[in-house]
Amino acid sequence: DPSAALRQGMIGLSKNTKVRDVVEKAPVSKDVVKRFVAGTGTADAVSAVRELDGHGKLATLDFLGEDTLDKAQAIHTRDTYLDLLADLADAGLTDGGRVEVSLKLSALGQALPQDGKKISLDFARSICEAAAIAGTTVTLDMEDHTTTDATLESLAELRKDFPTTGAVLQAYLKRTEADCRDLATEGSRVRLCKGAYSEPASVAFQDKGEVDMNYVKCLRVLMEGKGYPMVASHDPRIIEIAGSLADKNLRAADSFEYQMLYGIRPKEQQRLADAGNRMRVYVPYGDEWYGYLVRRMAERPANTMFFLRAVTGK
Numbered sequence: 001d002p003s004a005a006l007r008q009g010m011i012g013l014s015k016n017t018k019v020r021d022v023v024e025k026a027p028v029s030k031d032v033v034k035r036f037v038a039g040t041g042t043a044d045a046v047s048a049v050r051e052l053d054g055h056g057k058l059a060t061l062d063f064l065g066e067d068t069l070d071k072a073q074a075i076h077t078r079d080t081y082l083d084l085l086a087d088l089a090d091a092g093l094t095d096g097g098r099v100e101v102s103l104k105l106s107a108l109g110q111a112l113p114q115d116g117k118k119i120s121l122d123f124a125r126s127i128c129e130a131a132a133i134a135g136t137t138v139t140l141d142m143e144d145h146t147t148t149d150a151t152l153e154s155l156a157e158l159r160k161d162f163p164t165t166g167a168v169l170q171a172y173l174k175r176t177e178a179d180c181r182d183l184a185t186e187g188s189r190v191r192l193c194k195g196a197y198s199e200p201a202s203v204a205f206q207d208k209g210e211v212d213m214n215y216v217k218c219l220r221v222l223m224e225g226k227g228y229p230m231v232a233s234h235d236p237r238i239i240e241i242a243g244s245l246a247d248k249n250l251r252a253a254d255s256f257e258y259q260m261l262y263g264i265r266p267k268e269q270q271r272l273a274d275a276g277n278r279m280r281v282y283v284p285y286g287d288e289w290y291g292y293l294v295r296r297m298a299e300r301p302a303n304t305m306f307f308l309r310a311v312t313g314k
C-alpha cells in the first residue's frame with residue numbers, strides 16, 4: 001500500500017534530527033507552519049483561542065514537545081503550562097472548561113531513565129491543579145503503543161483527585177474497544193481518535209478500512225456508555241455517524257463534543273459549532289512543531305506537497 005509506505009517514511013522522518021534541524025531553520029517554514037500551529041509563545045496561544053472563543057468554539061491547547069530525556073526540558077514544559085493556565089484564566093477563557101489543555105506525558109519526562117513515570121505524573125498533577133484553580137481541566141494525549149499502559153495508569157491516578165481529566169484512545173489499536181468499555185463510565189471524558197503513530201500489526205489494524213470500522217465500534221461503546229465522548233476526527237463519515245449515534249442514544253448536545261485540529265477543515269468546524277454542537281479545536285503552539293507537523297503530512301499527502309513547496313521555495 002503506497003500510502004502506508006509514505007506514512008511510514010514520513011513518521012521515520014519525524015524522528016530524524018538532522019532533517020528536523022534543517023527544516024526548522026528554513027525561514028519560509030515559519031509561514032507555512034502558521035497554518036497548523038498558533039505561534040511560538042503563550043501570548044500567541046491565548047490570542048488564537050480568544051479568536052476561536054469569539055466564534056463559539058471551544059479549544060484545547062498543546063504546548064508542542066515530546067519524547068524528552070532531559071529533566072530541565074520537562075520542567076520547562078510544566079512551567080510553560082502553569083504560566084499558560086494563569087494567562088488563560090486572566091483572559092477569562094477557562095471558566096466552564098471552554099479552553100482546556102492537552103499534555104503529552106513524554107514531554108513531561110515519562111521516558112526519563114530514572115523515575116520517569118513518577119516525574120511525569122507529578123508534573124501532570126501540578127498542571128491538573130493549576131487547571132482546576134483556573135476552572136478548567138486537562139486531557140492526556142496518547143502516544144505510541146509502548147506508552148499506552150503507563151499513560152492509562154497515570155490517568156487513573158490523576159482522576160482520583162481530578163476526575164474530569166480526559167483520556168485519549170486510538171481506534172487503530174486492537175485493545176481500544178476494551179479500553180473504551182473500561183472508560184465509558186460516569187464523569188469520564190474520552191477523546192477517540194484514529195491514531196497518528198506508526199504501529200506494528202501485532203497491536204494495530206494496518207488497513208484504513210479496518211481502523212474506520214473499529215472507530216465506529218468504539219464510538220458506539222462510548223456513546224452508549226455514561227461518559228463524555230470527544231469525537232476527534234475530520235472524517236465526514238465519522239462525523240455523520242457520531243451525530244446519528246448521539247441521536248439514537250438520546251444524548252443532549254452538551255453531553256459529547258466534536259474535536260478537530262487547528263487549521264484543518266475550519267469551515268466544517270464552524271458549521272458544527274453554528275449548528276449548536278460543542279466543537280473543540282486542538283491548538284498546538286511552541287517551537288517544537290516538527291514532529292507534530294510531520295504526522296499531519298503523513299496523514300495527507302496534499303499537505304505534504306504544500307509544505308515541501310513552501311520549504312523549497314518552488
Ligand code: FAD
Pocket residue numbers: 140141142143168170191193194195196197232233234235236259260261264265281282299300303
Ligand atoms: P483521516 O483518515 O486522516 O481522514 C479522513 C477524511 O477526513 C479524509 O478522507 C478527508 O475527507 C477528511 N480530512 C482529513 N484531513 C483533512 C484536511 N486536511 N483537509 C480536508 N479534509 C480532511 N492522535 C494520537 O495518536 N494521539 C492523540 O492524542 C491525538 N489527539 C488528537 C486530537 C484531536 C482533536 C484530533 C482531531 C486528532 C488527534 N490525533 C491524535 C490524530 C488522529 O489520531 C489522526 O491521526 C488524525 O485526526 C487524522 O485522522 P482523521 O480521523 O481526521 O481521518
